Each structure stands twice: as structure tokens, then as C-alpha cells.
Ligand SMILES: NC(=O)C1=CN([C@@H]2O[C@H](COP(=O)(O)OP(=O)(O)OC[C@H]3O[C@@H](n4cnc5c(N)ncnc54)[C@H](O)[C@@H]3O)[C@@H](O)[C@H]2O)C=CC1
């Protein structure tokens with residue numbers, strides 16, 4: 091077995107979690123080898139594994155640009171579940187160690203039988219439009235040139251509609267008039283979120299934005315053509331000769347990409363002659 095071969099304790103397989111199954115009903119499990127923080131695996135073992143598995147280890151955010159949707163979603167489930175187990179080793183009531191079930195769908199405290207299930211935080215993602223342009227923003231932590239839709243965690247007690255109105259008002263000072271649900275996605279970074287994506291429109295004429303610089307580095311209105319050409323642009327999105335970075339959008343496996351794409355397509359249809 092692979093774990094034995096690389097000097098790992100075969101018992102480690104019990105730490106794995108079920109993330110799905112193939113069309114032939116073979117179960118797929120994920121296991122964290124602790125390559126980024128531990129030391130039980132040396133650099134040479136790591137490269138032996140790469141040779142054996144005919145692949146190479148790569149950062150997960152980088153992998154977002156390389157994986158198809160199906161594989162990306164498996165990676166999201168694996169990352170979310172493995173991180174959750176790692177952070178929930180103890181019962182918050184008794185302080186005793188909790189025990190994972192075989193599939194990894196829950197943990198139980200043996201001293202009081204409290205069951206812990208993996209949790210997700212609801213997050214709204216909102217593409218604001220003024221009818222002809224859409225509003226995109228960037229946080230200072232984003233790679234240079236990348237713009238996304240507005241987003242924010244739901245506060246306790248809020249409905250999604252309330253979160254959307256509050257986040258848009260807080261981050262860019264605009265008042266949402268109409269809302270339309272678009273899609274949802276599980277997102278594992280930095281912790282599990284359920285991303286709920288919506289289109290929003292502002293009242294006609296109320297388009298002056300006030301960027302909240304504590305939350306965002308920049309926000310601006312973009313035309314249909316600017317967004318459509320950003321979708322056509324291929325990476326890498328490196329610094330240009332004039333010192334600036336090209337404007338680019340999140341990769342295909344993200345809900346932001348689908349949301350912005352949907353807006354572009356709708357705009358294209360509405361601008362076509364009847
Ligand atoms: N998959 C996708 O396409 C996208 C995913 N996202 C994800 O959405 C998440 C939220 O977006 P932001 O605009 O940063 O949120 P945000 O606008 O609510 O601001 C983040 C701040 O909210 C606070 N906060 C409140 N509840 C929190 C909770 N349950 N967990 C963590 N922080 C909490 C923290 O102080 C944090 O710094 C991010 O973690 C990001 O990874 C964001 C945009 C696109």
C-alpha cells in the first residue's frame with residue numbers, strides 16, 4: 091500500500107474522509123498527508139510520491155486554474171471536510187477528544203454522545219448592475235488585476251435579502267432595488283461557506299459609489315465590453331510594460347465567474363436587435 095511504501099503509518103488511512111464515488115460506485119476518500127506543515131514526510135519522499143503517482147503537488151488556489159469543475163468540487167469537499175475534522179478534535183462541552191465516524195460525516199464525543207456535524211457559513215455574492223454596467227471590486231489580498239463581485243457573510247438573525255442590502259450599502263454605499271437569485275456553490279477557503287449568488291440592480295440614477303476602504307481596495311463600474319473582453323483574455327496576468335496589471339476575472343470553477351458570465355450573456359441578448 092502507498093502509505094507503507096512511503097514510511098507512513100497505515101493506520102493513517104482511518105483519518106480519511108469520504109468525498110464521493112465514481113460512476114462504477116467505487117468510493118473516493120481524501121487524506122491529508124500534512125505535506126505543508128509536518129515533517130513526517132521528507133522532500134525526497136514527496137518527490138518519490140510525485141514520481142509514483144505521475145503528478146506533482148500544487149497549491150490549491152493555483153489548482154483552481156487547472157482543474158475541471160468535477161475535480162475542483164471534489165477538492166473543495168476534501169479540503170472542507172479535512173480542515174473541519176482537524177479543527178474539531180475536542181468536544182466543546184466536555185473537553186474530551188471526539189471520534190470521527192468512518193465516512194467522516196460527523197464526530198461524536200464518547201463521554202456525552204454529543205454529535206458534531208461539519209458546518210458551513212452562508213455568504214452572499216452579489217453582482218450589482220445599473221442596467222448597462224456591473225459593479226466589480228477588489229480586496230487588497232487579491233492577486234493584482236483581479237476583480238470580483240461584492241460578497242459578505244450573513245450575520246446571525248439576517249435573511250439573505252437583508253445581508254445583500256447591508257453588504258452593498260456597507261461596501262459601496264448603494265441602495266439595492268431589485269434582487270434575483272442566480273446560483274449557489276460550496277466554497278472551502280478559508281473555511282466552509284455556502285456561497286449564494288444573486289444579481290442586484292440599483293435605482294436608476296443612483297450610481298455614485300463610496301468605496302469602503304476598510305473592506306475593499308477598489309470598486310468600479312465596468313461596461314459589458316470591458317467584462318466580455320476580460321473573459322476572452324488568457325493568463326498569465328502578469329505586469330504589463332506600462333507597469334499596470336491586466337483586468338481579469340475569477341477562474342471558471344468559481345461562482346463569481348458564472349454570475350458575471352450570466353450577466354454578460356443577458357446583456358448581449360438584450361442588446362441584440364429583436
Ligand atoms: N467562490 C467565490 O467565487 C468567492 C468566494 N468568496 C468567499 O466569501 C467569503 C466572504 O467574503 P468577504 O467579502 O471577505 O466577507 P465580508 O465582506 O463579510 O468581510 C469579511 C469579514 O467579515 C467578518 N466575518 C463575519 N462573519 C464571519 C465568518 N463566519 N467567518 C469569517 N469572517 C467573518 C470577518 O471580520 C471578516 O474579516 C470569503 O472568505 C471568500 O473566500 C468571496 C468572493 C468570491
Ligand SMILES: [Mg+2]
Nearest residue numbers: 240241242305
Ligand atoms: Mg466583502
